[in-house]
Amino acid sequence: MTRVLVARLDSVGDVLLSGPAVRAIAAGADEVWMLCGPTGAPAAELLPGVDRVLTWAAPWIVSPAPPFTPESAEELAGLIAECRPDSAVILTSFHQSPLPLAAMLRLAGVSRIAGASVDHAGSLLDVRLTPGEDFPEDQPEALRALAIAGAAGFPAPPDDRLAVRDLPDVSDLVPDGPYVVVHPGASVPAREWPAGHHRRLTEELSERGRTVLVTGTPAEAELTARVAGSRGIDLGGRTDLHGLAGILAGADAAVVGNTGPAHLAAAVGTPIVSLFSPVVPAVRWAPWGVPTIVLGDQEAACRGSRARVCPVPGHPCLSQVDPATVADACERLISETEGAQR
Structure with missing residues (x-):
């Protein structure tokens, strides 16, 4: 069984924009676990293709930033040990670095890690995208995430629109007519x-x-x-x-x-x-x-x-x-x- 850990550590909108990339990864993996920040985790629960959501507050992403302590590092290490991913795909925006998380994943024994980084990644990333003609900085976030997933070996799904997995009955809250x-x-x-x-x-x-x-x-x-x-x-x-x-x-x-x-x-x-x-x-x-x-x-x-x-x-x-x-x-x-x- 192939299990992939997909990381998107920030907000609701950022997690939702990663949805097409998550579906691409789910099409090529047996299980997809998603690592999110506290505000983004509820959005990950709605994404088609996600089997389980893990929550951790990244000090380099969350605002206001929590302290990075041995205890918080151990918390993340415990989540990675629980997941035991075969590979990881780190989804970031242009102003974020995948390298702190990649270092933690590497220490936890994850053998294959993909991400986009303007900084030299050394042995932290097995697949590294850098800005260029084929990976422009000014592109929709959904396409950026799809490009990272594609470089990791998961081609884009036929439908690259955003999606949620199901909708609740809200008839008690909305009027009968249009609104x-x-x-x-x-x-x-x-x-x-x-x-x-x-x-x-x-x-x-x-x-x-x-x-x-x-x-x-x-x-x-x-x-x-x-x-x-x-x-x-x-x-x-x-x-x-x-x-x-x-x-x-x-x-x-x-x-x-x-x-x-x-x-x-x-x-x-x-x-x-x-x-x-x-x-x-x-x-x-x-x-x-x-x-x-x-x-x-x-x-x-x-x-x-x-x-x-x-x-x-x-x-x-x-x-x-x-x-x-x-x-x-x-x-x-x-x-x-x-x-x-x-």
């Missing part, structure tokens, strides 16, 4: 459209005859209540990630920033109005594989900064996007999708 999802929260403040803009969007869509569901985590309950107001349906804190997938799957469209739920919407095939802060490049992290309209100034001064808090007063890259413009984008996506289905 639009507005998800106002984001993983960091630099990626948030202002709450007041979200509220005006809810009002605007309602005036156009749209039912609006406002989603968010329990920690975002105050935000979702404000955004929903008296015109939307507030679902803040009422679902986990799996339940959110079910709600997004039934939506005519979703309005969301460049954060994990955008990629969850893509994984269930829902058209997306992406309020995209350019602190990371849209060419890499925009929703993948579904009809998408990207709004936000992609040439703003914050572009490429990877800032967690907007470094520009007034957050102009997103605050200047008018709610009516977002509502128009929703209507356009819904109309185009309905036209394509006829």
Whole structure:
């Protein structure tokens, strides 16, 4: 039996974007175990092809960074010993190094390790991709992951869209008729459209005859209540990630920033109005594989900064996007999708 350990140590969206690569690996292995960080592990549970999920907080990935101690290293070593992989595929973004994890995997006896690294890897990687014509830095994250898996010997699946393995029954949360999802929260403040803009969007869509569901985590309950107001349906804190997938799957469209739920919407095939802060490049992290309209100034001064808090007063890259413009984008996506289905 061939068991492959796939590592993607960061957030929900990053794990979901690795889904096509995971399916490629699963097609050529008997078992796929996935090693994820604490925030990304729930997304890995949804991915087709994953047999088991292991969770570990990597000090070079997680923010705020936990200390790297002998105890944390022993915890990781124990997980690797439990998995006993025949090989490992380390999936990273351009700004992350696979080498710390590769060193730990090598010490644990993993005989074949693949990853992408701009740094000389010595004996830590058996398969090493480096930036170049065949492996450009500016490419969608889903394709980057597929390239790493392909170099490891697992060719891309016929369908490279994102996917989740099943959808829950959310009929007790959603209306009988059509609806639009507005998800106002984001993983960091630099990626948030202002709450007041979200509220005006809810009002605007309602005036156009749209039912609006406002989603968010329990920690975002105050935000979702404000955004929903008296015109939307507030679902803040009422679902986990799996339940959110079910709600997004039934939506005519979703309005969301460049954060994990955008990629969850893509994984269930829902058209997306992406309020995209350019602190990371849209060419890499925009929703993948579904009809998408990207709004936000992609040439703003914050572009490429990877800032967690907007470094520009007034957050102009997103605050200047008018709610009516977002509502128009929703209507356009819904109309185009309905036209394509006829």
